[in-house]
Amino acid sequence: MSANTxxxxxxxxxxxxxxxxxxxxxKIFLESAFPFHSVVAAPNAAQAMQKFLNQEFDLVIMDHVMPGKLGIEFIEQLRNSVKYNKLKIILISGYLQQEDVLAAIQLNVKHIIVKPFTRQHLIQQVSDILKINPEVETD
Structure with a gap:
């Protein structure tokens, strides 16, 4: 990166x-493609809420089927909050039913990725949503 960049x-x-x-x-995919950005992980909705208490996020990438709370339920919780109702979200799952997709759309989730997915597809989705370019080739 030059001094003027x-x-x-x-x-x-x-x-x-x-x-x-x-x-x-x-995390590895995103950190390699977007090295100047922070990627934080949580194993469930409860721990994710703890992360929200300490940090603001520009994008959430979340699985749908998790113990304790489904992704759709967590998204609904976020959408009911004034602070997070416009948060950008990518929902990922290998087990989405039609009603899950419809619920996600109603909750203004514009990006759904079906497992298994490629590194290239994930990076392209993140790049499009956040309007940032990857630092490395996505092939």
Whole structure:
């Protein structure tokens, strides 16, 4: 980066997935593609809410099927909050039913990724949503 090149504004991304390996993989994908941005992980909705108490996020990438609270239920909780009702969200799942998709749309979730997904697809979605360019090739 040259002295005249400005570093992009740091974006904060929260990844919520009860599968630790999926969470770590998403974190690795995002940190390699967007090194100037912060990626934080939580294994469930309860721990995610704790993260929200300490940090603001520009994007949440969350699994739908998790113990304790489904992704749709957590999104509804966020949407009922004035502070988070416009938060950008990517819902990921391998088990979405038609009613889940409809509920997500009604909750203004514009991006749904079906598992399994590619690194390229995830990075492209994040890039489009946050309007940031990846630092590395997405192939």
């Amino acid at each position: 400005k570093r992009p504004q740091e974006m904060n991304i929260l990844v919520i997935d009860d599968e630790e390996k999926i969470c770590e993989l998403i």
